[in-house]
Amino acid sequence: MPDECTQPTAQEMRLADVLAALADDHRRHVVRELVRSEDGTGRTCTSFGLPVSKSTRSHHFKVLREAGLVHQVDRGNMSGVTLRRDDVERRFPGLLALVEIEDGSAG
């Protein structure tokens, strides 16, 4: 049975946590890749190519999960994430779009 980690419901999400999660370049890279993917796309945590140690990578995904931005499911040695697109969009409309377009609009 998958080991689903603790994460807030849509209503429990706090703007402070979501903004803090997205303020980090590595975490924003992960969210941007997921936003630009087909809805429901599952990715392993290693597939984003973050140039960090395993423990730092784990920390980043914990922050994303606890903020409510991603679902994380661990199955043995496979740790996968999906974007909580609908939940985030309902609670913080427009926020994911800012992350999605960031590179294109940067000055």
Place this chain on the structure above:
Amino acid sequence: MPDECTQPTAQEMRLADVLAALADDHRRHVVRELVRSEDGTGRTCTSFGLPVSKSTRSHHFKVLREAGLVHQVDRGNMSGVTLRRDDVERRFPGLLALVEIEDGSAG
């Protein structure tokens, strides 16, 4: 002549800096008060009632200014800020609205 501090143009604003600035509760309080005020409202830095030391308060306003969220003008012993509402809205549409409605939508 007023001493206008360094701040990015609208095009120089970076999403990372704006998110990091808004991730802090005190700084979000300042922006929320300004968003809810009439456009162009000028406020002294002390008028927001932040429960912090003078140096910490100065730091918070420096972060807001360098992110591009506020204009800060120092005239002798009066330090005032205004929200760069149009610039922020043009660069990051919808972001200020999330801060504005935060209390009402929490929980």
